[in-house]
Amino acid sequence: MERYEDEWLNMLMRIGGTDVGSLDDSWINVKNPATGEQVDRVPAGSTDDVSRAVDAAGAASAGWKKKTVRERGIILFHAAEKVREQHKELARLLTLEQGKPLREAIDEVRGYANILEFYAGISASQQGEMVRLGTSGDALVVREPLGICGVIIPWNMPVLIMGWKVGPALLAGNTMVLKPASTTPLTNLRLAQILEASGLPPGVLNIVTGQGEIVGEALVKHPGIQKISFTGSCTTGLRIRELATSQLKELTLELGGSDPMIVMDDADIDKAVDGALRGRFYNAGQTCTAVKRLFVHDAIADTFMQKLKQRIEGLKIGNGLEAGVDMGPLNSPVQRERIVQIVDATRDADAGTILTGGGVLNETPYDRGLFYRPTLVADVMPENRLMSEEVFGPVLPVMTVPDLDTAIREANRTRYGLGASVWTTNLHTAKRAFDEVHAGIVWVNRHLTVPPEVPFGGMNESGIGRENGLHALDSYSRTKTLFLGW
Numbered sequence: 001m002e003r004y005e006d007e008w009l010n011m012l013m014r015i016g017g018t019d020v021g022s023l024d025d026s027w028i029n030v031k032n033p034a035t036g037e038q039v040d041r042v043p044a045g046s047t048d049d050v051s052r053a054v055d056a057a058g059a060a061s062a063g064w065k066k067k068t069v070r071e072r073g074i075i076l077f078h079a080a081e082k083v084r085e086q087h088k089e090l091a092r093l094l095t096l097e098q099g100k101p102l103r104e105a106i107d108e109v110r111g112y113a114n115i116l117e118f119y120a121g122i123s124a125s126q127q128g129e130m131v132r133l134g135t136s137g138d139a140l141v142v143r144e145p146l147g148i149c150g151v152i153i154p155w156n157m158p159v160l161i162m163g164w165k166v167g168p169a170l171l172a173g174n175t176m177v178l179k180p181a182s183t184t185p186l187t188n189l190r191l192a193q194i195l196e197a198s199g200l201p202p203g204v205l206n207i208v209t210g211q212g213e214i215v216g217e218a219l220v221k222h223p224g225i226q227k228i229s230f231t232g233s234c235t236t237g238l239r240i241r242e243l244a245t246s247q248l249k250e251l252t253l254e255l256g257g258s259d260p261m262i263v264m265d266d267a268d269i270d271k272a273v274d275g276a277l278r279g280r281f282y283n284a285g286q287t288c289t290a291v292k293r294l295f296v297h298d299a300i301a302d303t304f305m306q307k308l309k310q311r312i313e314g315l316k317i318g319n320g321l322e323a324g325v326d327m328g329p330l331n332s333p334v335q336r337e338r339i340v341q342i343v344d345a346t347r348d349a350d351a352g353t354i355l356t357g358g359g360v361l362n363e364t365p366y367d368r369g370l371f372y373r374p375t376l377v378a379d380v381m382p383e384n385r386l387m388s389e390e391v392f393g394p395v396l397p398v399m400t401v402p403d404l405d406t407a408i409r410e411a412n413r414t415r416y417g418l419g420a421s422v423w424t425t426n427l428h429t430a431k432r433a434f435d436e437v438h439a440g441i442v443w444v445n446r447h448l449t450v451p452p453e454v455p456f457g458g459m460n461e462s463g464i465g466r467e468n469g470l471h472a473l474d475s476y477s478r479t480k481t482l483f484l485g486w
């Protein structure tokens with residue numbers, strides 16, 4: 001059933017503390033991926049809209065920078081409080097535009113509040129340092145904001161990733177222009193309104209909706225922007241780096257991964273099965289640190305695979321708003337088509353054995369939704385696309401390995417290096433995996449968890465820079481030194 005226009009939320013871009021439409025009155029339709037229904041529409045912003053937003057961020061800059069870190073932290077804290085109060089409505093909106101089960105949307109909204117609280121919590125401890133230089137004098141070192149930061153958000157975890165960027169950037173005293181993904185702009189807009197209702201002055205955080213090639217590129221090219229923080233695909237990340245380096249902009253690029261999970265013969269099998277299930281099928285597999293390649297020791301492979309297959313077949317797929325749903329649809333037709341092509345090609349080339357799943361779910365009442373069956377593929381060849389590309393959907397390729405050396409060698413056979421996990425009860429195995437697997441984070445008997453305190457980011461083509469923790473705060477500021485010669 002199509003919605004009538006007056007039922008829409010009528011969300012507009014947020015520039016200088018005001019809701020504004022696009023200058024040329026064009027729109028992007030936001031659809032529910034579980035039903036195909038229109039949820040709302042947002043303005044398709046232009047290059048001029050980006051300039052308006054940068055002007056608004058520039059005008060708000062001096063006032064925001066003048067506030068103490070503690071004053072800025074208190075605003076973040078109030079916003080977190082309001083987000084917790086409104087978490088059910090926010091989560092519902094997120095499910096409507098993104099597709100994930102309500103339970104996961106609630107997790108994500110709470111995760112956003114956790115991040116704001118983390119940065120609010122450390123605000124009082126952010127002070128400068130004094131360096132005593134004996135007879136030469138003394139130096140005072142303080143941190144200053146960079147200025148205006150442009151951030152580009154993806155559609156897979158739009159709320160959490162917004163928190164990773166606005167938390168440290170605002171606490172450090174920057175003003176911002178944020179571009180949400182075109183399929184998931186609504187919750188980001190709501191969160192910006194909540195920040196303003198919590199005391200964030202108008203113009204400190206501006207949101208320009210619109211297409212990546214237009215709004216995203218205009219942000220990256222704008223000479224008034226000092227830093228770009230981007231999360232998304234490798235292709236777009238490389239394009240951004242090319243555009244940004246001509247102006248020497250600071251860059252944080254989080255470009256996804258192809259995380260390996262290694263399960264050794266001494267692992268707690270049930271715990272590892274749980275880890276693989278959640279690690280791969282959470283958010284329908286559309287998570288940068290999802291388990292994207294599984295390496296299981298030969299000695300436990302049969303038991304492990306049998307248990308995992310059974311658990312996968314027990315997952316309830318459906319509209320994320322329905323009770324008890326474990327996995328929703330993919331977010332866009334393009335994303336689903338990518339998965340269909342890769343799995344079909346694997347099947348056609350006989351490059352793996354599909355143990356369960358392996359196709360779209362299109363029977364009533366799912367015929368208009370973008371569902372794909374949770375899929376387990378055994379005996380996958382190392383050079384197959386399931387193993388070599390970032391597969392952003394509910395498909396888990398598995399290879400059995402005779403020993404840790406082989407597991408580590410295969411785990412490192414990737415151009416990415418975001419996360420990795422090893423499942424073992426042997427401390428030496430854990431230590432070797434930590435030392436030898438190329439990844440920004442190595443979990444032992446865990447996968448996916450990234451609390452706000454923990455720095456997060458990749459190696460190789462997974463990107464540059466770190467989100468979260470004090471490292472992210474540093475990346476949104478620079479030192480300035482006062483040298484006092486006595």
Ligand code: NDP
Binds near residue numbers: 212
């Ligand atoms: P993109 O990198 O294209 O999109 C991410 C964000 O970048 C969106 O806001 C998008 O806007 C914007 N964008 C797109 N093109 C440009 C551009 N030229 N300049 C500036 N910003 C731009 O990813 P896709 O949506 O195409 O997804 C493709 C693949 O990328 C996925 O299958 C997955 O493998 C990977 N990915 C990884 C993510 C991660 O968490 N690491 C997140 C998302 C995707 P708009 O929505 O308007 O296009």
